[in-house]
Amino acid sequence: MSEIKKGPWKAEEDEVLIKHVKKYGPRDWSSIRSKGLLQRTGKSCRLRWVNKLRPNLKNGVKFSAEEERTVIELQAQFGNKWARIATYMPGRTDNDVKNFWSSRQKRLAKILRNSAPQPNKPQKSIHREAPPATQKVPSVEAPKLNSSAEERPLSMSQDCSSSYMNNFETTNMVPLRELVNSTSLPFEQELLPLEFTPNEKRISIWPQFPLSFPQIPLQTTFDHPLGHQELPMKLEDTNFLDYFDMGNVQVPLAPSCSGQERTSEIAVKREIMDYPLTPDSFIHDFPMDMFDYIDPLPSPSEW
DNA sequence: AATTAGTCCAACCGCGATAAG
DNA sequence: ACTTATCGCGGTTGGACTAAT
Known part of the structure; x- marks a missing residue:
């Protein structure tokens, strides 16, 4: 033999x-x-x-902004079902998607590591008392990396926001699925799996969305005693986690899909600031550094 | 210029599902 | 119904390349 x-x-x-x-x-x-x-x-x-x-593969071609967004959203919906996600992405293999995702996870882990308070380093003044009117997101354990959104309880479905945060015991994060669902976007209808044919055309799956994407506010503000005038906290700020109590990060809640108000101080603030919650809202949960193509939100006057 | 650190990606491995005998 | 072979998927690894020091 x-x-x-x-x-x-x-x-x-x-x-x-x-x-x-x-x-x-x-x-x-x-x-x-x-x-x-x-x-x-x-x-x-x-x-x-x-x-x-295989024909029609995008070998050596970097993920486009559109592809990044697709991966982010589909990962939030399907979990680490790379083969399934790849069916929505012409020219990409499950391996491509998997590699892309893991590299972004590493990138984020690095950002978080760099942002974490150093043991011997004097801490910045951090607002540690929970603001009275703030609703905290329930604390969840970071799920294991290979967990799948489909196989988990709804409340645990924020794969992409929590699975790479294994360094932290507990992390309060926006449940991504809730955020996605909150937009009432019928994903299964909007994103149709693509069938590969030898002469297939590039199919754009995003124009079907009613809203343009992505719309990350240039400056995502969070509650802070100094106020956002002095501290225009940006997610791309490598120290952005210093603004939080690291063990208990508070992030905005999106309205539930039933429309019932799920108030958080930040969410309210966002409303006040006239930032509508869009289908893309959950990307707010990521540091901008994590992805290559997350563009700033145009000012409301540009809409 | 050399070294180190970080990133990307091709390929392997293990496991579960399914088909075939 | 059971066993074995094959396929497909997800996780992991290691080498090549690039950027930073």
């Missing part, structure tokens, strides 16, 4: 694989080895085809 080859693929091997697929279609992967065409496992052949050789 011949040895199984591993490691990087050579161009000749790719050619053999492509020929095989042309002849038999993308199936019978294990027969490639049993016929002696390649010393690769069927698994390896399939992976190579799906991730690199």
Whole structure:
């Protein structure tokens, strides 16, 4: 029995694989080895085809702003179902999406690490008393990374906002699904999985949204004793978590989909500031540094 | 210029689901 | 109904590349 080859693929091997697929279609992967065409496992052949050789792949192309947004929202909805998410993204594989997401998680983890108060470093003056009228988001344990939104209770569905925060024991975060749901966006209807055909056109899935995307306020303000005049806290500020009690971060709640008010001081403030809650609102929960294309919210006069 | 740290990405592994015998 | 083979998915790893020091 011949040895199984591993490691990087050579161009000749790719050619053999492509020929095989042309002849038999993308199936019978294990027969490639049993016929002696390649010393690769069927698994390896399939992976190579799906991730690199398949037609219409966007190899070497960075994720666009639109793709970033798609991943963010679909991850919030589906959890780490990368294959499923990839079906909404022409030219992208589950591996692409997975790699993209994990790199953003690392980026965020770094941001949070850099932002965390240093043990020996004098702390900034932080407003630690809960403002009287503020409703706290229930504290949740950060779910394990491989958890899936589909398999979790609703309240635990904020994968993307909490799963990368394993460094913290508990974190109060906006439940992403609530935020997404609060917009009453029928995701399953709006984002149709794409079927790949040889000559498929690039399908834009976003124009169907009633609102433009993304709309991150240039300066997301949070309650602070100094007031936002002195402290225009921006999420991209690497020290932004210093403004919070790290163990008990308070973030805005979006209105529930039933329309009932879920007041939080911040949410109210946002209303006052005339920032409507959009389908994109949940992206407020991310530091801007985490993504490449999160643009500032245009001023209301520009709408 | 050399070294280090950070990022990206291709490929592997393990596991569960499903099909075939 | 049971066993085995195959496939597909998600998690992880390691090397290549780039930026920072």
